[in-house]
Amino acid sequence: MFIVDVMSGKPIYEQLIDQVEKFVLLGVLKEGDRMPSVRKLATELSINPNTIQKAYSELDSKGVIYSVPGRGCFVSDKAKDVLNKFKREKLSELESLVRELSMANVTRKELISCIDKVLKEGENEK
Amino acid sequence: MFIVDVMSGKPIYEQLIDQVEKFVLLGVLKEGDRMPSVRKLATELSINPNTIQKAYSELDSKGVIYSVPGRGCFVSDKAKDVLNKFKREKLSELESLVRELSMANVTRKELISCIDKVLKEGENEK
Amino acid sequence: MFIVDVMSGKPIYEQLIDQVEKFVLLGVLKEGDRMPSVRKLATELSINPNTIQKAYSELDSKGVIYSVPGRGCFVSDKAKDVLNKFKREKLSELESLVRELSMANVTRKELISCIDKVLKEGENEK
Amino acid sequence: MFIVDVMSGKPIYEQLIDQVEKFVLLGVLKEGDRMPSVRKLATELSINPNTIQKAYSELDSKGVIYSVPGRGCFVSDKAKDVLNKFKREKLSELESLVRELSMANVTRKELISCIDKVLKEGENEK
DNA sequence: GTGGTCTAGACCACT
DNA sequence: GTGGTCTAGACCACT
Numbered sequence: 001m002f003i004v005d006v007m008s009g010k011p012i013y014e015q016l017i018d019q020v021e022k023f024v025l026l027g028v029l030k031e032g033d034r035m036p037s038v039r040k041l042a043t044e045l046s047i048n049p050n051t052i053q054k055a056y057s058e059l060d061s062k063g064v065i066y067s068v069p070g071r072g073c074f075v076s077d078k079a080k081d082v083l084n085k086f087k088r089e090k091l092s093e094l095e096s097l098v099r100e101l102s103m104a105n106v107t108r109k110e111l112i113s114c115i116d117k118v119l120k121e122g123e124n125e126k
Numbered sequence: 127m128f129i130v131d132v133m134s135g136k137p138i139y140e141q142l143i144d145q146v147e148k149f150v151l152l153g154v155l156k157e158g159d160r161m162p163s164v165r166k167l168a169t170e171l172s173i174n175p176n177t178i179q180k181a182y183s184e185l186d187s188k189g190v191i192y193s194v195p196g197r198g199c200f201v202s203d204k205a206k207d208v209l210n211k212f213k214r215e216k217l218s219e220l221e222s223l224v225r226e227l228s229m230a231n232v233t234r235k236e237l238i239s240c241i242d243k244v245l246k247e248g249e250n251e252k
Numbered sequence: 253m254f255i256v257d258v259m260s261g262k263p264i265y266e267q268l269i270d271q272v273e274k275f276v277l278l279g280v281l282k283e284g285d286r287m288p289s290v291r292k293l294a295t296e297l298s299i300n301p302n303t304i305q306k307a308y309s310e311l312d313s314k315g316v317i318y319s320v321p322g323r324g325c326f327v328s329d330k331a332k333d334v335l336n337k338f339k340r341e342k343l344s345e346l347e348s349l350v351r352e353l354s355m356a357n358v359t360r361k362e363l364i365s366c367i368d369k370v371l372k373e374g375e376n377e378k
Numbered sequence: 379m380f381i382v383d384v385m386s387g388k389p390i391y392e393q394l395i396d397q398v399e400k401f402v403l404l405g406v407l408k409e410g411d412r413m414p415s416v417r418k419l420a421t422e423l424s425i426n427p428n429t430i431q432k433a434y435s436e437l438d439s440k441g442v443i444y445s446v447p448g449r450g451c452f453v454s455d456k457a458k459d460v461l462n463k464f465k466r467e468k469l470s471e472l473e474s475l476v477r478e479l480s481m482a483n484v485t486r487k488e489l490i491s492c493i494d495k496v497l498k499e500g501e502n503e504k
Numbered sequence: 505g506t507g508g509t510c511t512a513g514a515c516c517a518c519t
Numbered sequence: 520g521t522g523g524t525c526t527a528g529a530c531c532a533c534t
Contacts, residue, residue: 174512
């Protein structure tokens with residue numbers, strides 16, 4: 001289910017976090033679903049368990065998953081809410097940035113080419 | 127030269143700042159140019175001198191204009207540099223925001239519609 | 253906590269800014285601490301609220317405090333960093349000034365007497 | 379009369395300017411004195427004449443020397459005034475810097491150690 | 505209650 | 520004339 005690229009500059013635990021969040025938003029991971037155990041995922045991806053642990057504990061503190069000691073990690077009931085709230089906040093930050101930039105005579109074209117530049121980076125990661 | 131809309135929600139002094147900065151970026155106001163005096167602009171726009179003063183002193187602390195007490199306010203030599211630097215910084219903030227949003231499954235379409243929404247606000251100000 | 257001298261040539265709002273910054277550097281005001289409200293401090297010091305407002309909004313734009321409309325003003329997390337950065341920058345400006353002056357045959361003695369002259373001014377403010 | 383150190387990081391023309399100014403302030407070079415010709419000084423110091431030319435033309439634009447085409451360069455009548463004015467200006471800049479720094483809780487000791495650090499650099503140049 | 509904006513009007517130093 | 524500071528007092532949105 002999870003894929004990791006050791007060679008990309010991006011920290012592995014961040015790659016894991018991003019994928020978990022993506023799956024939650026897409027509905028692939030639903031509330032209550034059990035996450036793969038730290039050790040199992042570690043051997044599966046040939047990765048140090050500590051790295052998985054770091055990803056899981058960040059997702060926990062964000063409220064996306066919760067851990068039940070002795071039983072495992074589960075997708076939180078409010079996981080989707082948390083992530084959508086984050087998305088809304090970032091979109092409203094985007095709005096005020098665009099507002100400031102349009103004050104500075106930045107054109108629609110410049111803004112879109114800036115967006116496309118970033119999105120193109122992401123494609124290469126596939 | 128300057129226009130002010132008391133009814134718009136936007137504070138008057140901010141409207142003035144934005145216009146001065148726009149004129150500098152467009153080259154309408156050039157380095158060394160003398161700004162209209164606080165009192166003259168106040169009577170011209172039917173606005174309290176304190177409000178002009180507030181706009182001018184913010185532009186001063188930003189480095190866009192400088193004031194010589196007893197002589198007047200003038201466009202700073204580095205005005206254009208200051209404003210372009212600001213623009214570059216905001217564009218790089220935009221990039222990292224878009225990066226985060228693309229992690230959260232936001233589509234190119236959503237991003238562009240967000241931009242257009244903001245740009246449309248600006249048009250109504252015309 | 254704050255003291256103001258209306259008779260000193262120095263603007264009241266500057267006196268306030270200096271005191272807030274001093275308290276932050278000394279650790280008397282810590283990050284997150286709530287500042288006295290504009291009106292309360294104004295009546296306490298027998299000063300117009302607008303003057304406090306001016307001091308607070310300059311401290312805000314410097315990043316020393318931040319204001320939450322409807323709730324109050326608070327010492328910023330990065331207040332100490334901001335002020336220490338300022339200090340470092342001024343010390344490096346001092347260095348290059350001294351370098352230029354030593355080129356112009358200014359003696360160590362002259363430089364120190366210049367410093368002492370200024371420091372003596374400050375003592376009288378106590 | 380003039381000494382140049384090609385190995386020091388400092389540009390040669392700046393070294394020349396500094397020495398001329400020092401000699402003027404010390405009274406070694408007096409108003410009306412004829413400066414060594416560009417070519418003669420160049421061969422004497424084993425330096426490209428353009429470098430001497432650059433030093434001389436900066437001293438000219440500063441008002442320290444003036445050139446009479448076909449006759450040579452001479453120490454200006456107002457050379458000492460110009461340099462003393464420069465010195466006074468820098469000293470007053472020093473004052474306001476020290477004022478700002480004392481606002482930031484910088485001690486007399488720190489200021490003096492900063493001065494001594496710079497003066498020590500100069501000694502090594504001897 | 506809080507901060508933010510604005511008006512009206514005064515006085516200052518400086519050119 | 521110029522900008523800079525300050526007072527007195529009003530109204531707003533927000534918590």
